[in-house]
Amino acid sequence: xxxxxxxxxxxxxxxxxxxxxxxxxxxxxxxxxxxxxxxxxxxxxxxxxxxxxxxxxxxxxxxxxxxxxxxxxxxxxxxxxxxxxxxxxxxxxxxxxxxxxxxxxxxxxxxxxxxxxxxxxxxxxxxxxxxxxxxxxxxxxxxxxxxxxxxxxxxxxxxxxxxxxxxxxxxxxxxxxxxxxxxxxxxxxxxxxxxxxxxxxxxxxxxxxxxxxxxxxxxxxxxxxxxxxxxxxxxxxxxxxxxxxxxxxxxxxxxxxxxxxxxxxxxxxxxxxxxxxxxxxxxxxxxxxxxxxxxxxxxxxxxxxxxxxxxxxxxxxxxxxxxxxxxxxxxxxxxxxxxxxxxxxxxxxxxxxxxxxxxxxxxxxxxxxxxxxxxxxxxxxxxxxxxxxxxxxxxxxxxxxxxxxxxxxxxxxxxxxxxxxxxxxxxxxxxxxxxxxxxxxxxxxxxxxxxxxxxxxxxxxxxxxxxxxxxxxxxxxxxxxxxxxxxxxxxxxxxxxxxxxxxxxxxxxx
Numbered sequence: 009x010x011x012x013x014x015x016x017x018x019x020x021x022x023x024x025x026x027x028x029x030x031x032x033x034x035x036x037x038x039x040x041x042x043x044x045x046x047x048x049x050x051x052x053x054x055x056x057x058x059x060x061x062x063x064x065x066x067x068x069x070x071x072x073x074x075x076x077x078x079x080x081x082x083x084x085x086x087x088x089x090x091x092x093x094x095x096x097x098x099x100x101x102x103x104x105x106x107x108x109x110x111x112x113x114x115x116x117x118x119x120x121x122x123x124x125x126x127x128x129x130x131x132x133x134x135x136x137x138x139x140x141x142x143x144x145x146x147x148x149x150x151x152x153x154x155x156x157x158x159x160x161x162x163x164x165x166x167x168x169x170x171x172x173x174x175x176x177x178x179x180x181x182x183x184x185x186x187x188x189x190x191x192x193x194x195x196x197x198x199x200x201x202x203x204x205x206x207x208x209x210x211x212x213x214x215x216x217x218x219x220x221x222x223x224x225x226x227x228x229x230x231x232x233x234x235x236x237x238x239x240x241x242x243x244x245x246x247x248x249x250x251x252x253x254x255x256x257x258x259x260x261x262x263x264x265x266x267x268x269x270x271x272x273x274x275x276x277x278x279x280x281x282x283x284x285x286x287x288x289x290x291x292x293x294x295x296x297x298x299x300x301x302x303x304x305x306x307x308x309x310x311x312x313x314x315x316x317x318x319x320x321x322x323x324x325x326x327x328x329x330x331x332x333x334x335x336x337x338x339x340x341x342x343x344x345x346x347x348x349x350x351x352x353x354x355x356x357x358x359x360x361x362x363x364x365x366x367x368x369x370x371x372x373x374x375x376x377x378x379x380x381x382x383x384x385x386x387x388x389x390x391x392x393x394x395x396x397x398x399x400x401x402x403x404x405x406x407x408x409x410x411x412x413x414x415x416x417x418x419x420x421x422x423x424x425x426x427x428x429x430x431x432x433x434x435x436x437x438x439x440x441x442x443x444x445x446x447x448x449x450x451x452x453x454x455x456x457x458x459x460x461x462x463x464x465x466x467x468x469x470x471x472x473x474x475x476x477x478x479x480x481x482x483x484x485x486x487x488x489x490x491x492x493x494x495x496x497x498x499x500x501x502x503x504x505x506x507x508x509x510x511x512x513x514x515x516x517x518x
Contacts, residue, residue, distance in 0.1 A: 047087035054079035059106060066399070071391040073106045078384065078435065085431035092428060093373035096380025099387065108387050117386055118379030121338035122240040126378065128341020129230040130370045132314060133175035135348050135362055139306045142171050146184060147297050157209055157283040158275050164188055165216040165271055169224035169263070177221035178473040184217045185477060190292055208279040210483060215492055218478035219270050219466060226463045227263035229255055229337065233374060233430030237381050238437055238459035245389060245441060246452060252321040252337045258515040262507045269503070270496055278492050306353045309361055313351070317344035381434030388438055397439060398446035405448050412449055413457050413508055416440060417501045421464035425471045433462045450518045457508050464500040467493030
């Protein structure tokens with residue numbers, strides 16, 4: 009799952025970090041510091057220009073004020089002049105002051121059902137990490153896939169992907185990278201392989217861990233801000249509800265294909281891993297497995313809660329809803345969270361599976377970012393700004409769907425290399441819906457493609473937290489990241505377009 013991370017925001021979820029915070033990764037350059045200071049001043053100036061100065065023809069005062077708010081928030085989000093969650097609080101102040109929406113309506117955006125879905129997912133992820141269950145699952149997957157060089161790389165990628173479905177992509181990468189580096193160190197110490205063979209294995213493994221975390225963060229509603237924002241906005245603007253199970257049914261096959269193609273590219277083409285067996289590889293993994301010991305009572309309970317919640321998510325639309333019509337995915341997540349705070353633990357010093365002190369690991373900033381996005385999207389709709397924006401693109405009506413989707417996906421995929429994934433999604437998903445209607449395309453179809461595209465960041469350390477983490481390891485260079493990531497970004501964009509015209513129509517009603 010993607011979340012606010014080291015160099016920029018995104019996705020999604022769990023226990024480490026909060027969006028807008030900077031962590032490992034390259035130190036900001038003086039030029040970027042100047043850019044942040046300029047945007048800090050330019051943001052409010054843009055708002056003042058539209059709120060007090062220029063009012064575009066055909067747009068109400070409220071719509072112009074919202075347009076100014078969009079410009080203000082976009083500049084601060086792109087530059088990170090202030091922390092991203094803090095920027096997301098601007099609608100609470102601006103909208104009631106300028107008569108755009110009542111304060112109660114604005115505050116309600118920060119308590120959206122999807123926000124509680126995320127909160128429940130974060131708490132489940134915190135329990136997984138607290139009791140070490142995520143580590144047991146990851147090591148088990150690696151042992152199953154074996155320790156020949158290509159299969160070990162695939163095992164690490166599969167384990168990272170599995171973790172990213174439930175916890176943040178940052179947490180998954182930070183957990184898997186030390187194990188990967190231990191294997192690399194063992195190979196170098198043995199020294200029986202040629203240097204170029206060791207380098208190929210090293211690069212493939214490091215990139216594989218980082219890329220797989222990002223790829224599978226796209227496959228779940230819990231994966232970062234872009235997917236849940238898309239889900240909620242689709243329900244609010246189109247009246248179409250997409251369940252956890254429905255989205256996973258669409259996105260997991262897409263992510264699996266993307267993962268396998270990425271593995272093939274890294275191992276067979278980009279770095280050409282010719283090493284067959286890993287010296288000491290099996291020993292390291294077996295030692296990690298032995299250190300875990302037997303599955304604890306607490307691990308079994310957390311597993312039970314996770315399976316129970318997953319079962320409710322999967323069966324909600326066709327089994328649970330007929331019995332409890334008002335139940336939502338967010339309610340199910342909260343049920344799981346409450347169970348974690350209720351069920352006992354046997355370990356001394358912690359009477360229950362989760363204590364409130366464990367919530368310090370929850371990235372609360374992600375929830376604020378989502379709330380700000382929902383508030384902004386609602387105002388764009390209610391003030392007529394969305395209709396006005398759509399009217400500006402009406403000349404593109406009749407553009408072939410394939411061409412239009414390809415342009416959207418490539419534009420957002422490369423834009424999000426230098427901007428926050430979550431902020432890009434919040435700004436562009438509603439815009440894409442409006443433009444889609446103006447050019448005669450299905451808004452759900454276009455928004456879905458956009459939600460996936462903003463996650464295709466593989467070229468730069470600032471692209472996603474996993475990119476920043478693997479760069480900070482010192483084992484890959486900027487040049488290597490750009491060369492490998494450019495191909496993976498293009499591969500992802502092509503795969504998104506292909507999936508939209510093949511698999512997506514079978515899973516959604518366009």
